[in-house]
Amino acid sequence: MRMIDLIRKKKRGLSLTEEEIAYFIDGYTRGEIPDYQASAFCMAVCFCGMTDEECACLTEKMMRSGDTVDLSSLAHTADKHSTGGVGDLTSLVTAPIAAAGGLSVAKMSGRGLGHTGGTVDKLESIPGFRTALTEEEFFAQVGRVGVAVVGQTANLAPADKKLYALRDVTDTVESIPLIASSIMSKKLAAGAESIVLDVKFGSGAFMKTPEDAEKLASAMVSVGRAHGRKMAALVTSMEFPLAPQIGNTLEVEEAVRILRGEDPRGYGIRTVAVRLAGEMLSLSFGLDPEEGAARAEELLRSGKAYQKFLEWIRAQGGDVSVIEEDRLPKAPYSRTVLSPRAGWINRTDTEGIGMAACLLGAGRMTKEDNPDLTAGIVLSFAPYDRVEKGQPLAALYSSDPARLDDAEARFTDSLTFSESPAEPSPLILKAIR
Numbered sequence: 549m550r551m552i553d554l555i556r557k558k559k560r561g562l563s564l565t566e567e568e569i570a571y572f573i574d575g576y577t578r579g580e581i582p583d584y585q586a587s588a589f590c591m592a593v594c595f596c597g598m599t600d601e602e603c604a605c606l607t608e609k610m611m612r613s614g615d616t617v618d619l620s621s622l623a624h625t626a627d628k629h630s631t632g633g634v635g636d637l638t639s640l641v642t643a644p645i646a647a648a649g650g651l652s653v654a655k656m657s658g659r660g661l662g663h664t665g666g667t668v669d670k671l672e673s674i675p676g677f678r679t680a681l682t683e684e685e686f687f688a689q690v691g692r693v694g695v696a697v698v699g700q701t702a703n704l705a706p707a708d709k710k711l712y713a714l715r716d717v718t719d720t721v722e723s724i725p726l727i728a729s730s731i732m733s734k735k736l737a738a739g740a741e742s743i744v745l746d747v748k749f750g751s752g753a754f755m756k757t758p759e760d761a762e763k764l765a766s767a768m769v770s771v772g773r774a775h776g777r778k779m780a781a782l783v784t785s786m787e788f789p790l791a792p793q794i795g796n797t798l799e800v801e802e803a804v805r806i807l808r809g810e811d812p813r814g815y816g817i818r819t820v821a822v823r824l825a826g827e828m829l830s831l832s833f834g835l836d837p838e839e840g841a842a843r844a845e846e847l848l849r850s851g852k853a854y855q856k857f858l859e860w861i862r863a864q865g866g867d868v869s870v871i872e873e874d875r876l877p878k879a880p881y882s883r884t885v886l887s888p889r890a891g892w893i894n895r896t897d898t899e900g901i902g903m904a905a906c907l908l909g910a911g912r913m914t915k916e917d918n919p920d921l922t923a924g925i926v927l928s929f930a931p932y933d934r935v936e937k938g939q940p941l942a943a944l945y946s947s948d949p950a951r952l953d954d955a956e957a958r959f960t961d962s963l964t965f966s967e968s969p970a971e972p973s974p975l976i977l978k979a980i981r
Contacts, residue, residue, distance in 0.1 A: 551575065551585045558592040566605050573609040577707045583714055590711070590720035598725035603767060604774040606725070610733035613707035617739035622652040622690055626828040627740035629731060631764070632664035634752045634902035635791035639667045639697070640803035641821035641848075644857040646828045647694030648847045654690045655697045656704065656738045660911050660919065663752070663902025665799065668699045673796040673877070673921035677866035695860045705733040724760070728767040735772070742778040742831040744824055745769070749977070750787035752898025758783065758977050765980050778831040781980040784820055785973060788896055788931040791817040795910040795924015795945065797876050804871055807854040814930025816975040822848060823976060837979065879922040879945035883952045887935045891965030894932055900962030901925065907955040908946040920947045925959065932972050935965075 549571045575581040619625040643653045660666035668679045679699045689696040715721045749761035765781035772779035793802040811818045822844045830840030847853045862868050909920030926943045
């Protein structure tokens with residue numbers, strides 16, 4: 549078998565066999581297939597696509613290129629994945645709701661990169677919280693508490709890590725089969741029997757259109773089902789930030805407020821988090837989606853999810869007193885941004901708002917960066933609000949005052965003011981089950 553023959557076959561739009569896909573993944577992971585041939589292969593997939601069977605096979609070979617987690621000793625294992633966005637703190641709310649409902653949430657999460665935040669960074673902003681647990685500690689905590697969230701192991705789907713780095717520098721990221729196999733190889737390797745996906749579209753999402761987000765959601769659901777997993781996906785909007793607080797510690801604060809019963813006016817974080825938890829409960833216990841959502845809502849309203857959150861944080865070494873007493877660390881410098889004009893804020897460049905938070909220090913521009921966990925933005929307007937000239941729009945926070953000017957400029961450039969109001973667009977566009 550020769551790699552050039554696989555490239556030629558895919559370039560002509562033909563389907564690859566399981567043996568051919570295994571040859572590519574095994575050879576590339578071991579360094580026997582050079583980057584230039586892997587690049588040509590990815591470009592051929594970008595132009596010609598893959599069948600559902602090819603995509604499922606590619607996912608499996610990537611999943612089996614490294615470690616896999618066996619969760620069979622735990623009951624009702626469930627996982628949730630978001631394709632990323634701004635103010636997307638859903639895992640901090642969804643995980644304790646699901647655990648309070650009897651699920652085993654054994655979750656591996658990533659760190660933030662670029663304008664999107666990472667759950668591991670958010671959790672590490674809680675003093676004492678440990679995201680590195682031994683395998684024994686991880687399983688024991690899930691069995692005892694119902695939830696544990698750790699960073700991804702270094703050898704989880706190494707073929708994906710290597711291939712993604714190549715796609716990032718060869719403009720071959722935007723291929724639905726390659727995106728679906730990348731995400732699902734890690735989710736399948738993590739071992740949960742039920743997986744719920746939050747696939748976002750809009751100005752703050754990787755997929756810019758609802759149509760592309762729906763295609764990606766359908767592809768990932770298909771891959772998961774082909775591997776025997778219970779699957780569901782929500783296609784949700786990221787045309788505005790999902791929550792009014794953006795940044796690691798700030799998003800933990802927002803999650804705590806929601807778990808205590810608050811609902812940020814005009815923002816979708818509570819709605820999406822409850823629906824995702826409802827889908828997890830529905831898949832695991834065979835409920836209809838409405839019943840699952842109702843159960844998730846009751847777990848949140850009753851305070852059981854908040855108590856589970858505190859139990860979870862305490863179990864992983866976090867100082868729950870700073871949560872209970874509202875003493876999470878604060879950035880030493882801040883600035884209030886005033887509206888430059890009057891008008892209706894009917895749209896935002898949400899990625900631009902996320903990048904403004906990065907300029908404050910909240911995110912990473914490279915994987916080696918160490919974020920300022922207290923940095924970020926607190927919005928004081930809601931989507932589709934009317935604002936007046938001089939009205940406060942946001943507070944910027946950073947540990948470095950020199951960062952405030954550039955962040956303010958990027959933030960204000962991300963807002964669009966209109967002369968008339970607009971009808972709000974749907975937050976949850978579709979459910980795929």
